[in-house]
Amino acid sequence: MDLRVSSYFDRSKKVNINVNNMKIEAYEGECLAVVLFVNKIKKLRLSPKKKQSRGMFCLMGSCQECAVLIDDKKVISCNVFIKDGMKIKVGDFDKQQNKI
Amino acid sequence: MILINNKTKYDVIVIGAGPSGVSSAINCAKRGLKVLIVDSNHEAGGQIYRAPPKTYKSIPKNKLEENEIQKKMSIELKNYQIETAYNHTVWQVSPGFKVNAFNDFSTIQWETKSLIIATGTYEKIIPFEGWTIPGVIGLAACTVMLKSHHFIPSKKIILAGNGPLLILVAYYISKFGGKVDAIVDTCSKLDWIRSTLSLITNQKNFNDGIKWIFKIFLNRIPVHSNCKIEKAVEVDGGIKVKILNLKTGEYKNIFSETIAIGHGLTPSTDITRLLRAEHIYDEHKGGWIAKVDRFLRSSVNGVYLAGDGAGISGALAASDKGLLASTALLYDKKIISKKEFDTNTRKIKKKLDKYEVFAKAISKLNSIPKKLIENIHEDTIICRCEDITKKEILSAVDQGAKDINQIKSWTRLGMGPCQGRTCQYTASKIIAEYLNCEIENLGYLTGRSPIRPVPIDRVLGDFDYEKITKVEAAPL
Numbered sequence: 001m002d003l004r005v006s007s008y009f010d011r012s013k014k015v016n017i018n019v020n021n022m023k024i025e026a027y028e029g030e031c032l033a034v035v036l037f038v039n040k041i042k043k044l045r046l047s048p049k050k051k052q053s054r055g056m057f058c059l060m061g062s063c064q065e066c067a068v069l070i071d072d073k074k075v076i077s078c079n080v081f082i083k084d085g086m087k088i089k090v091g092d093f094d095k096q097q098n099k100i
Numbered sequence: 101m102i103l104i105n106n107k108t109k110y111d112v113i114v115i116g117a118g119p120s121g122v123s124s125a126i127n128c129a130k131r132g133l134k135v136l137i138v139d140s141n142h143e144a145g146g147q148i149y150r151a152p153p154k155t156y157k158s159i160p161k162n163k164l165e166e167n168e169i170q171k172k173m174s175i176e177l178k179n180y181q182i183e184t185a186y187n188h189t190v191w192q193v194s195p196g197f198k199v200n201a202f203n204d205f206s207t208i209q210w211e212t213k214s215l216i217i218a219t220g221t222y223e224k225i226i227p228f229e230g231w232t233i234p235g236v237i238g239l240a241a242c243t244v245m246l247k248s249h250h251f252i253p254s255k256k257i258i259l260a261g262n263g264p265l266l267i268l269v270a271y272y273i274s275k276f277g278g279k280v281d282a283i284v285d286t287c288s289k290l291d292w293i294r295s296t297l298s299l300i301t302n303q304k305n306f307n308d309g310i311k312w313i314f315k316i317f318l319n320r321i322p323v324h325s326n327c328k329i330e331k332a333v334e335v336d337g338g339i340k341v342k343i344l345n346l347k348t349g350e351y352k353n354i355f356s357e358t359i360a361i362g363h364g365l366t367p368s369t370d371i372t373r374l375l376r377a378e379h380i381y382d383e384h385k386g387g388w389i390a391k392v393d394r395f396l397r398s399s400v401n402g403v404y405l406a407g408d409g410a411g412i413s414g415a416l417a418a419s420d421k422g423l424l425a426s427t428a429l430l431y432d433k434k435i436i437s438k439k440e441f442d443t444n445t446r447k448i449k450k451k452l453d454k455y456e457v458f459a460k461a462i463s464k465l466n467s468i469p470k471k472l473i474e475n476i477h478e479d480t481i482i483c484r485c486e487d488i489t490k491k492e493i494l495s496a497v498d499q500g501a502k503d504i505n506q507i508k509s510w511t512r513l514g515m516g517p518c519q520g521r522t523c524q525y526t527a528s529k530i531i532a533e534y535l536n537c538e539i540e541n542l543g544y545l546t547g548r549s550p551i552r553p554v555p556i557d558r559v560l561g562d563f564d565y566e567k568i569t570k571v572e573a574a575p576l
Binding site for chain 2: 001003004005006007008009010011012027028029030031034037038042043044047048049050052053054055056057058059060061062063064065067073079081
């Protein structure tokens with residue numbers, strides 16, 4: 001079941017994004033946090049002390065829970081619009097992040 | 101590229117381009133003031149009328165009311181030639197006033213003589229065991245997913261909490277062809293019936309509400325009244341949810357994929373706290389709010405509060421509150437006469453008084469039953485950013501921490517990326533219940549910048565080493 005509602009808007013062109021080396025199809029300009037969520041990629045990062053999985057929560061830039069790595073930079077995914085070929089890392093990314 | 105030295109000065113900066121921000125910006129621009137409106141979204145609309153992504157192309161024959169209102173707001177700002185800084189997140193505001201924001205590429209600072217804060221609200225969510233599981237989201241998050249991004253959140257979903265968002269989200273999911281497994285409402289059906297007399301004062305919203313409830317009946321969505329979610333556990337392919345009937349004490353298990361939960365809204369006070377404005381606690385208005393006079397002036401000269409930021413009263417009232425705050429600003433700047441001020445504010449206040457009846461009834465439906473706080477298990481995480489449990493908070497209280505800022509420095513509660521937006525309300529409630537005191541006595545978290553995490557490379561800027569002012573090191 002596609003969870004997209006298409007009665008009010010036509011989406012733009014289909015693109016691919018790369019999430020932890022996995023190919024995910026989406027439409028250009030869709031919200032990254034939402035696309036990950038409906039694709040059941042819900043575990044976006046680990047909490048600092050207990051290392052519990054966390055995911056999208058408020059979807060309005062308040063809680064900061066939906067942080068992911070895009071091109072190795074930490075951003076909150078609720079404020080990111082999908083572009084073709086975007087490289088995203090989710091999960092235990094503090095280890096993966098290039099520390100300066 | 102860093103634009104930090106590229107200062108632009110304005111008469112008024114409006115922070116937040118929701119209904120109240122837009123109406124106040126227009127009111128100021130009409131009188132010839134140089135206005136800038138800032139918002140972290142890519143268009144005007146706020147959260148309630150949040151714009152769909154730019155790449156979405158509307159289908160003319162089908163229209164969603166909220167999307168149409170949003171379009172009008174963006175067009176109106178353009179018609180009045182109001183400068184907009186969309187995609188800009190404000191992370192610091194200092195007296196004077198200097199407003200610092202960042203976008204995808206750089207940091208920018210603007211200067212202004214007056215500030216209208218129209219930053220709205222965010223959702224209040226009372227924790228339960230398992231609320232940090234990915235797949236547990238806010239009801240407000242669902243509204244954004246549905247009305248702005250045009251996605252059904254999940255194939256299977258439980259809606260929990262209380263208030264109008266419960267029925268609104270259920271309505272939209274059903275309308276868009278999705279399925280709601282259950283509604284878990286802390287209120288009773290009688291609570292809803294009792295509120296009708298007050299709710300009917302706002303005909304438009306009342307009619308919408310009736311339409312939403314009708315859809316819930318039609319779709320035979322099971323409604324568990326007087327109930328709360330006690331515990332959620334991740335199981336194969338979803339979440340097992342244990343619900344508790346607050347009246348009978350009975351438990352029931354439901355299985356679903358997603359939980360959406362919310363207990364009303366709380367005003368965003370990030371900026372007024374940064375500016376050291378006075379705040380008061382008002383449970384019915386959503387919690388801690390900036391103290392304002394009858395015309396929405398804050399305790400800081402030149403700072404005005406518009407919309408729900410000065411207490412929750414809903415979207416329809418918000419644009420009138422924007423008018424009221426900006427009318428006060430115009431009068432204070434001697435742009436309009438006392439006579440014009442009196443006539444205009446009297447008219448607006450009359451309308452607003454009507455909305456207050458409605459707002460009070462909504463706030464009652466969104467009230468937090470004592471049991472919701474008492475029942476929180478001691479191992480439940482309260483501060484999600486720093487993984488601080490109820491037990492850790494209470495043990496700090498036992499050791500002598502008696503206000504919320506002391507709790508913060510002892511436990512790190514509220515010190516993470518969200519700066520306490522998610523946990524302050526619940527933490528204060530827990531401590532107040534434990535100490536049997538009023539929340540006022542615990543104070544509120546002192547505002548600290550950055551109010552949103554800002555990438556350090558964007559703050560640093562470009563500079564020559566020679567230009568740095570060197571300070572003598574302190575003698576050892």
